[in-house]
Amino acid sequence: GAGVSQTPSNKVTEKGKYVELRCDPISGHTALYWYxxxxxxxxxxxxxxxxxxxxxxxxxxNDRFFAVRPEGSVSTLKIQRTERGDSAVYLCxxxxxxxxxxxxxxGYTFGSGTRLTVV
Amino acid sequence: QKEVEQDPGPLSVPEGAIVSLNCTYSNSAFxxxxxxxxxxxxxxxxxxxxxxxxxxxxxxxTAQVDKSSKYISLFIRDSQPSDSATYLCAMRSYSAGNxxxxxxxxxLMVKP
Numbered sequence: 001g002a003g004v005s006q007t008p009s010n011k012v013t014e015k016g017k018y019v020e021l022r023c024d025p026i027s028g029h030t031a032l033y034w035y036x037x038x039x040x041x042x043x044x045x046x047x048x049x050x051x052x053x054x055x056x057x058x059x060x061x062n063d064r065f066f067a068v069r070p071e072g073s074v075s076t077l078k079i080q081r082t083e084r085g086d087s088a089v090y091l092c093x094x095x096x097x098x099x100x101x102x103x104x105x106x107g108y109t110f111g112s113g114t115r116l117t118v119v
Numbered sequence: 120q121k122e123v124e125q126d127p128g129p130l131s132v133p134e135g136a137i138v139s140l141n142c143t144y145s146n147s148a149f150x151x152x153x154x155x156x157x158x159x160x161x162x163x164x165x166x167x168x169x170x171x172x173x174x175x176x177x178x179x180x181t182a183q184v185d186k187s188s189k190y191i192s193l194f195i196r197d198s199q200p201s202d203s204a205t206y207l208c209a210m211r212s213y214s215a216g217n218x219x220x221x222x223x224x225x226x227l228m229v230k231p
Contacts, residue, residue, distance in 0.1 A: 004162070031217060040127065042207050042221030043163065056218060091162055095217070108219070110155075110162030 002026075004111035006092050012117045013082055021077040021114045025094030032075050033108060034067055035091040043091055049075060050097065082118045089113040122146050125208055125222030134231050138195040142208035142222045145189065149210040149220075152184050154193045157205045157224065166206075167193065198229045 005024040013019050025032050031050055035043035045059040049069045057067075064082075069075040079086055093108035123144045132138055140154075151170055155163035167182040169175045169191075175182045181194040191210075195202055208222040 033217070035219075040223070042123075042125070042209075042223045043219075044221070045218045048217055059218070093162070097217070108165070110164070112160070112162045115160075 004092055004094055004109055006090075006111035006114050008114060009112065010115045010117075012119060015082060015084060015118055017082050019079050019082055019116065021079075021090050021092075021116070023075045023077070023092030023111060025073065025075070025092070026109055027073075029094035029096055029109075030072070031095045031097045032069060033093045033095075034075070034077050035093065035110075037089045037091055037113070039088075046077070046090075079116075082116075084118045087116055087118045089115050120145070121223070122220050123208060123210060123222040125225055127223055127225060129226040129228055131228045131230060132198055134198060134200060134229055136198050136229070138198050138202070138227060138229075140193040140195075140206050140208075140225050140227070142191050143189055144191075144210060144220075146210075146212065146220070147186075147189065148212035148214060150213055151211045152182070152191050153209040153219070154180075154182055155207040155209060155221075157207060159204075163207055163209075198227075200229050200231050203227055203229050 007022045033048050034046040037043045047067050048056040052072045064080045067077045091113045093110040095108045125142045154167040157163045169182050172184045172186045179196045183192040205224040205226045207224045209219045
């Protein structure tokens, strides 16, 4: 597609439930990123995929968070046993990469995010 | 203390004013510096990308990087109401690969 698509745009869930957030990157972008943005804050890194594999998952806050990208395109961020503190906007981005998997000389393209509210 | 600091604002200016937005950072390994614009309920949109120290100009926007002071700036000339948004600085080091570290964002309001 023309841009990064994220679904759903809004998700309200009850504390303790499981949620899945989907990201459809720009066609041909091999790198995919998940960030989390709390109200009034800048985005914080969660995980980065190069192709199908998670190249860096150091930003995942705990083992309730997991992400997959089985075919190297669409990615799903999964949150188990949601807590009220998980409420935030979850942003997905994609980019081209140059040699050695390092991001090429332009920034990411972000989607509009999924606004998750845990009640 | 956060690695990247940014005044949250809001910054309110009249239309046509010159706007100066700034970030300071603590990690001397940062080499790539970006400015993103984020409208309400939208994802960040890349405005400017600079490598190392120096200036870069693109239309009404000028980005400056002073690595010796660990200070970056974004200037907007002839500001327009459509420039009203949150401006985020972001940076990364070569060793960190593709991970960006963002500032908290400055909310700008340009009044007609």
